[in-house]
Structures are given as structure tokens and as C-alpha cells.
Amino acid sequence: xxxxxxxxxYECSFVPEQWPDVLDDLAALVDARGGQLFAVREKTMxxxxxxxxxxxxQAYLDDGWFAQCxxxxxxxxxxKPTFLSEFDFWSKEELDNNIIYRDFFRPRGLGWSASTGLAxxxxxxxxxxxxRDYHRGPIxxxxxxxxxxxxxxxxxxxxxxxxxxxxxxQTANNTLALLGMPALLMDESGVVIEAxxxxxxxxxxxxxxxxxxxxxxxxxxxxxxxxxxTQMDSSEKAAVHSFALRSQTGAAARVAHLVPxxxxxxxxxxxxxxxxxxxxxxxxxxxxVELLRSLFDLTPSEARVARxxxxxxxxxxxxxxxxxxxxxxxxxxxxxxxxxxxxxxxEITALLSGIALGPEASTARA
Numbered sequence: 099x100x101x102x103x104x105x106x107x108y109e110c111s112f113v114p115e116q117w118p119d120v121l122d123d124l125a126a127l128v129d130a131r132g133g134q135l136f137a138v139r140e141k142t143m144x145x146x147x148x149x150x151x152x153x154x155x156q157a158y159l160d161d162g163w164f165a166q167c168x169x170x171x172x173x174x175x176x177x178k179p180t181f182l183s184e185f186d187f188w189s190k191e192e193l194d195n196n197i198i199y200r201d202f203f204r205p206r207g208l209g210w211s212a213s214t215g216l217a218x219x220x221x222x223x224x225x226x227x228x229x230r231d232y233h234r235g236p237i238x239x240x241x242x243x244x245x246x247x248x249x250x251x252x253x254x255x256x257x258x259x260x261x262x263x264x265x266x267x268q269t270a271n272n273t274l275a276l277l278g279m280p281a282l283l284m285d286e287s288g289v290v291i292e293a294x295x296x297x298x299x300x301x302x303x304x305x306x307x308x309x310x311x312x313x314x315x316x317x318x319x320x321x322x323x324x325x326x327x328t329q330m331d332s333s334e335k336a337a338v339h340s341f342a343l344r345s346q347t348g349a350a351a352r353v354a355h356l357v358p359x360x361x362x363x364x365x366x367x368x369x370x371x372x373x374x375x376x377x378x379x380x381x382x383x384x385x386x387v388e389l390l391r392s393l394f395d396l397t398p399s400e401a402r403v404a405r406x407x408x409x410x411x412x413x414x415x416x417x418x419x420x421x422x423x424x425x426x427x428x429x430x431x432x433x434x435x436x437x438x439x440x441x442x443x444x445e446i447t448a449l450l451s452g453i454a455l456g457p458e459a460s461t462a463r464a
Contacts, residue, residue: 341438
């Protein structure tokens, strides 16, 4: 995995001027013309694109095509933790008759894409898209896989950027205030450099210790935090940077995200190495797949296993519906337990019991 690109993605969390170049690099992974990011919260949208797409996307907005396009609706209704392309939504005939593709994208030489939607529990809806020229054909599976490998990093960086309205961070204190939820800055050894008032007021979540150190109230989450601090410079898939904070009953109450501070972001945050931000688990627009995949760093297959267990399914049923062997599911279960900090299958069900699994999960819209 490209560790330099991952660093640049995290740099964009706080220095959004870097997004156009990073979106270009994402597009280059799949031989696309460019990429775009847009974030919506409370009917306010902020967006940024590769320079090659700026004029096109501006016309997309100004001429009313964005309001007519159902691609983002399909994207969120799929409720899948992955980048998706056109044939995940439509048949060839449906695509040929789609007014947006027929009358907007194809006349401009575009027409193929890979997109992912992130409906965060804070009601921030985020979309990353890469747009490919029509003559190149649909984006291949290996290209989608390459984008998916970066998806957890894009999710965390995009979330921070969305909370800051795609504006550059100015000072550490101002940034922590603008995030609007519990957050603190740490150095590489776990010493707290600065924390906002919401973090100080977080009930049972954080306990302060001597020398400006903290301990998370959930012991397993605290172990994962210490491990994440030592793995921040690792691009290995085993590195987990998002994990549940459990309540006293064992249910997931919040999710902690450790966001590395990279490159020019150090000009703002000095010796801080990471931002720790805490988000709620439940919310009116919190699809479980986003909580499982985007927030817990699970692969799509691991997310399916965890979600199915939380819904009360047996391993045999999960294997049958997924078309895999029971041994495969058991192997995926072991990875889920490791990433969620669980030692028994029953703990996964208890941990995820607070996550809504009802129809509200499929109604998120960007």
C-alpha cells in the first residue's frame, strides 16, 4: 500500500488545499480523469474536485444536474462498505437511458465512475468519486479493490475535513472547537497536548492521569489506542485506528478515531502526532454498515459477518447466504473479534446491540 499517499490523505484532513492533487492520485489508480469529494450537513454542501473536473462539476451544479441525479441516492441505498460502479446500480439498458449519463456525462466524454458514500452518525454525508472517460470502459474490479484499500483512510480524513467545512485548520484550539465533538491532540507517546471542553466533559469515557496522559474508560479500547499509537506509521492492514468505546453494560456507546497528523499539518499542530476524536454510535442517519466498515476498519466480508451476528444469525446461515464455507466465516470472525476487541462471539452481539439495524439505515442521503 502507498504509505506516502496515505500520509497525504491525512494531510488533507486539515489542509484541504491538498485535496485536488490527492484526488488526482486516486483517479490515477484507476486511469480516471479526476476525482471529487463532496460533503453535506444540514443542507449545506462543500465540495472539491481534481482541477480537470472543476469546470464540469461546477456546470453539474449550476445547470441543475446535481438535483436530478439519482446516483448518490443509489449509492447510499446500496448500504455497502465499498466503492461502487455503474453496473452495481443499473443494467446497460437502464444506463443508456439515464438522462444524467446520456445528456451530461457522455457528451463531456465521461460516463464511468467508482463512488463510495459515507453516512456518518453525526449526520455528515460524504461522497468520494472518481470519474473515468467513457471510451475507457467501466472501472475494473482490481481498480475498485485499490480504492477500497484506501477507503478507511479516506473515511477518517473526509470526516475531519467535512467537520471543518473543507477549510484549512488555523490553530489547534480553533480546530478542536470547530469539530463540535469530543477531541484532543496527542504526541506519539500518548501525552495530551490540548483537549476541547467536550472531551473534558465526556462521562466515563476518559480518565485523566499524571503528566497529561489519559486512560480510556473501556479497558480494551485503551489497549487498542496504545497499539494504534505505535502503529501510526504503519501502512499494514492490521493497523486499527477506529474502535468502539463501550458503556458499562458492554454496548457500543461511542467510536474513537485516531487520525494521524501528517506533513504540512504539523505547521498547525506542532509536536502533536495524532487527533483523537470521539463520535456517537447511534443517530438518525447511522447505517450499520458505515459503523462497521468505515469506523471499525472491517473488510466488506468482515462487516457482513459482524452485522449478521448482531442480527442473531448463526455461522452456518452466514456461510450459506454468503456462498462461502463455515471455516471461511470462522476465519473472518476471528478478524472481527480482534478488530473490535472482543474475545467471544457473544461479545460482538453485545457490543453492537446499540447500533440501529432498522429501515432508517437505508434512508441516508447526500
